[in-house]
Amino acid sequence: MxxxxxxxxxxxxxxxxxxxxxxxxxxxxxxxxxxxxxxxxxxxxxxxxxxxxxxxxxxxxxxxxxxxxxxxxxxxxxxxxxxxxxxxxxxxxxxxxxxxxxxxxxxxxxxxxxxxxxxxxxxxxxxxxxxxxxxLGLFNVHTGFVGSFASSIALAPVRAGSVGIVSQSGAYGGHLVMAAQAADIGLSSIIMTGNEADISLGEVVHLLVDDPRTSVIALYSEGINDGDGLVAALQAARRARKPVVMMKVGRSEVGGAAARSHTASIAGDDAVVDAVLAELGVVRARSTEEMLDIVRLATRGVYPADNTLGVITVSGGAGVIVSDAAEELGLPMPEMPAATQARLLELLPICAPRNPVDTTAQFVNDLSLIRPFTEAMVREGGYRSVLGFFTYAGATPAVAPTLREQLAQVRERYPDRLYVLVLQGPRDVLRTYEDAGFTVFEDPTRAVVAIAAMGRFGRAFAPQDVLPAPTIAPVELPAETPSEAQAKQILAEAGIACVPERACALAESAVLAAREFGFPVVMKILSPDILHKSEIGGVLLDVQDEDAVREGFATLTARARKAVPDARIDGVLVARQVSGGVECIMGIKRDPVFGPIAMFGLGGVFVEVLRDVVFHRCPFGEDVAERLIRSIRGAPLLLGARGRPVVDIAALARTLSRLSAFAVAAGPRLEAIDLNPVFAMPTGNGAFAADAVIDVAAPPADSDN
Amino acid sequence: MxxxxxxxxxxxxxxxxxxxxxxxxxxxxxxxxxxxxxxxxxxxxxxxxxxxxxxxxxxxxxxxxxxxxxxxxxxxxxxxxxxxxxxxxxxxxxxxxxxxxxxxxxxxxxxxxxxxxxxxxxxxxxxxxxxxxxxLGLFNVHTGFVGSFASSIALAPVRAGSVGIVSQSGAYGGHLVMAAQAADIGLSSIIMTGNEADISLGEVVHLLVDDPRTSVIALYSEGINDGDGLVAALQAARRARKPVVMMKVGRSEVGGAAARSHTASIAGDDAVVDAVLAELGVVRARSTEEMLDIVRLATRGVYPADNTLGVITVSGGAGVIVSDAAEELGLPMPEMPAATQARLLELLPICAPRNPVDTTAQFVNDLSLIRPFTEAMVREGGYRSVLGFFTYAGATPAVAPTLREQLAQVRERYPDRLYVLVLQGPRDVLRTYEDAGFTVFEDPTRAVVAIAAMGRFGRAFAPQDVLPAPTIAPVELPAETPSEAQAKQILAEAGIACVPERACALAESAVLAAREFGFPVVMKILSPDILHKSEIGGVLLDVQDEDAVREGFATLTARARKAVPDARIDGVLVARQVSGGVECIMGIKRDPVFGPIAMFGLGGVFVEVLRDVVFHRCPFGEDVAERLIRSIRGAPLLLGARGRPVVDIAALARTLSRLSAFAVAAGPRLEAIDLNPVFAMPTGNGAFAADAVIDVAAPPADSDN
CATH class of the missing domain: 3.40.50.720 (NAD(P)-binding Rossmann-like Domain)
Structure with a gap:
């Protein structure tokens, strides 16, 4: 029901x-x-x-x-x-x-x-x-409907605005409301969800997506109970072009334990949360302050998909600070066009016109330069975001009115840009800039973090031109965890290529298979009761000739019997020994919150020591798969670094994408898949899984579920 | 002069x-x-x-x-x-x-x-x-000596206190002063250095180290001109137990370019700056706000070398946020002792007593619990730092006086701890807490960053029980860049072990050497004119027998003549082919600011693709070397991960330490050293450089330097 x-x-x-x-x-x-x-x-x-x-x-x-x-x-x-x-x-x-x-x-x-x-x-x-x-309930700031006993509401008048706050924690929700007040952020509604026995976090987000008075959503979460519901709500927010900034705590092990101990939630794997939020265009904030900075700027409603940053500054040092922050966040700061630079130098010979455009403190001597400088940045530099660093000088009585007027003229002509100022001074002076459409920060680094987030929203809201996930008919998983050979068979039917191999019940059929594939071959014990073969010595590499195949067959069988005396042994798997490729790893794990999650990484030390892996919710198309593959730190190793071949990225992406579709088609009994290694061969030569484990949950005892 | x-x-x-x-x-x-x-x-x-x-x-x-x-x-x-x-x-x-x-x-x-x-x-x-x-000059806040024309000084009364500000930028220095005012930080002196034609940044820092009115130093730098001077000043600050927080901008490529374009400074390599500041116990801030947060807390004068964090909170969510931040910063949050937990549960059955200690919002119903709870944390939990999250509730008229009194009683009995509160409310109420010795933050994440920094100061101020750097007599470098064999000879004399090898002018002496070392051997062309041998095919691996040695000799000589027709060819180097070790890389580069810098990393993809390397100023002892080696991300690969042997870390550390001493002994003509690879052999079997390049600058033309 x-x-x-x-x-x-x-x-x-x-x-x-x-x-x-x-x-x-x-x-x-x-x-x-x-x-x-x-x-x-x-x-x-x-x-x-x-x-x-x-x-x-x-x-x-x-x-x-x-x-x-x-x-x-x-x-x-x-x-x-x-x-x-x-x-x-x-x-x-x-x-x-x-x-x-x-x-x-x-x-x-x-x-x-x-x-x-x-x-x-x-x-x-x-x-x-x-x-x-x-x-702690909810509060509609616009109508005065207070379904809450939060004392924070009584403590200070809450300013009405367009930011909706959703919090799973009552006490922290109150803290958030007070912090928003202190930051002069206007709120639409505040909803604190408590135990979520019925109405879920996702439903509450959906309520705000549908609320015409809410244009930006700040979401504080300690544990997600209904992953599908939240995903649907976040997708709706994206369609409605309503930015969502989320603070999902419990990132660390200590924090995760604390979260579990004080809510009834199950904390999912944090890297998965990161991946899902990134996919949905949600910006994840690392602190309350960062969350509020971002929502405050987001209320301007300007989300440039092709975000670039132009900086006009009275301090070279501030320009450097901003440049450092922008580079770390991947926010481009292209140079001003050469002709414009020359023109600005004529206007103000001591300026540095490249970008950051440094007018030096001399700007106060001729404030009328601000308009042509800023306009040149917007029109000729084409920056989608403009940051002006005027610090305390911009808030002095001698400067503020003129500076504001100069800037306002530019904003009026180019209202589709994001205008951010770094100022220091009396709150009422800063408010006049805010009222004129400029968002004011006191710290330049925080300003850049917020500006970069607007670009991420812009890209999320842009039409998503992605390939559909492959269509795979529903898969009937076997009643119990399949053998490696069965697993590969199942995957092959889903279009996931494996290294050529054959299950051989007899030593002589193994010899025949090896002859067909060509030497050397790999031999592995074949048993539904032995999942991790290498641990019992159940894998032989570099088997060089027919005699070695016969000998290997006997060795593997003996080792298996010794290690797991009552194991059912179906024989030995003979496979072509692949060389010349790059070892990768792919897998699926069922996240308790978000369902099947695909994983990709480079094999060996990269996954085990460096944890250089990426995740994505299933299913997804080949373009998304390729983007994921290229996003790992070790990606250069797939692209020819250190004398390696350039591998067949397209085949790798096809395999990963089909694996993601398979994970969905296989239904909820699929627990995990481990393809390790997958050999990424040189371009044009494909990608092949050399080992495959599919973990399957027992079928439900009661079939009329 | x-x-x-x-x-x-x-x-x-x-x-x-x-x-x-x-x-x-x-x-x-x-x-x-x-x-x-x-x-x-x-x-x-x-x-x-x-x-x-x-x-x-x-x-x-x-x-x-x-x-x-x-x-x-x-x-x-x-x-x-x-x-x-x-x-x-x-x-x-x-x-x-x-x-x-x-x-x-x-x-x-x-x-x-x-x-x-x-x-x-x-x-x-x-x-x-x-x-x-x-x-822009200087300003002594305590005496009213104003040797500055900064308008910021005139705009707001500067509160006198113990924080000295040093800034290379005038305009940003003004911004800093205003930001410090806004954060209610008392200042001792503000010095802005300008072009530094004479008085250097380091001298100015030294001035504040010697100034009895300054106990904490905030340092804003865009480019360091006198590395030695700054290092000496920072060492003096450490001896004087005066914390230094530094913002060194120009981290990014864009930022670095902007810094160079607007000062006359040379920006050094940023990773080197990181390494040097870490070595000297300076905390590097990533933003102005972070710098001011840290100096503000530092004025309390409590720097716990064995920092641990105990959290008392009215919101479970805040506890999670704090735990996340602490884990990321490596700040331990041990659990409360079991007996204490049991006792606290008796006092307040709904509390979560582990750490974070969550009293829930119920604490307002019985404020007298705050003292026993906090005291239990300090006395029985033994935390060096205590963070109380009381948010807006703690600043209400009904709560503030009692809460402050309860906390003050604990602080009086245990004044050697760090007490930090997260509160929101009217500035005058927050000020009463500050006056009572509690440092107040409005954002919990920022509070944790500052607390973690105090521990870093504490460790820097603790007696440094480090081994001395090895003593190496001054080294006379050859007039020009030496051949590989010469380089190894020079290094061997400094106690840096190389793979057994011999320079052979004739094919038959190469055969003799190979016979002595045992097959297989490695052969490399030997020429002072060919530095990077592998690029011209000048290295042969896996040379298996005597005939192959003769053939290899001819091949290498021919290849060298073809690639560099006028190269001087001294013969061929024959070396034992080492196997079973882990490939590492060590080197020295001369930093324009800080002089010779040692580098260590894992070889191959780790250094080239992942940039997994560490740096340290030269010279240093074996304990520092070992700490460096263990600090790389890939360190598990030296410690037995993935079935590798546990390598001889002691030998590796000895080699790195001796290399650092050699770099100093070799004097300013040493440009760089590249030991790649260094084979770290299994424990007890040493570490050997298999290749060595020493880059040497030409001797000064005028010898009476």
Missing amino acids: TSPALPDILLNPRSVAVIGASDDPARIGGRPIAAMRQLGFAGRILPVNPNRREVQGLPSYPSVADLPEVPDVAIVAVPASQVIDVVTALGERGTRAAILFSAGFAEVGGDGVAKQAELLAVARRTGMRLLGPNA | TSPALPDILLNPRSVAVIGASDDPARIGGRPIAAMRQLGFAGRILPVNPNRREVQGLPSYPSVADLPEVPDVAIVAVPASQVIDVVTALGERGTRAAILFSAGFAEVGGDGVAKQAELLAVARRTGMRLLGPNA
């Missing part, structure tokens, strides 16, 4: 019941009422309290049953023991959604887990949606 | 002449006078202006000659054309130091370079020291 779609009414209710309403505006059941009245919420507020006729001056009702109307949304602020009854009553009256402040469910473990399951069952039965339990 | 030691009087003059004094406090020649009078500078101010009897109410003198006394320091604010005359007059009167605001010297190139040299000659002749020219 799936849950009904999350109604927009959760953000925009016409009527709100508050169950456990308190007359004390400081208490949890009193805060939402006090806040909504203070903020002028226009909907009807319906307090429920068995002991009072009136709450904070509003008529109060003894129970849900006594409510004079069915509320769109209910806020539930009663002890855990009463929540089931209240939710049942609300659901049965037809309430669309409830926000559950109450704690004492899955987050406390034990009994709480069962109570949460019961809650969910009631919700499903009645069709009511639940936010929480254990949720 | 060396310059006289920089007098402290530059920071603390009793009398100051201002040459080019202006009555207008807004003009460059007027600003220092106005500022000094406003700030109550107690020394005598002596304006010099040929056209006025009085300047800003002070008696003025027509010329330097007319001054009633010899000023300790002179500020020179006259046009470039008059500077030489003024400086000559000042020097001849016995002025100790001059601060030259005037521009138009080396920074403009051409004629300016010669003028600057002339200036320096006058200074040397008269014994007067010069800051600048083209310098």
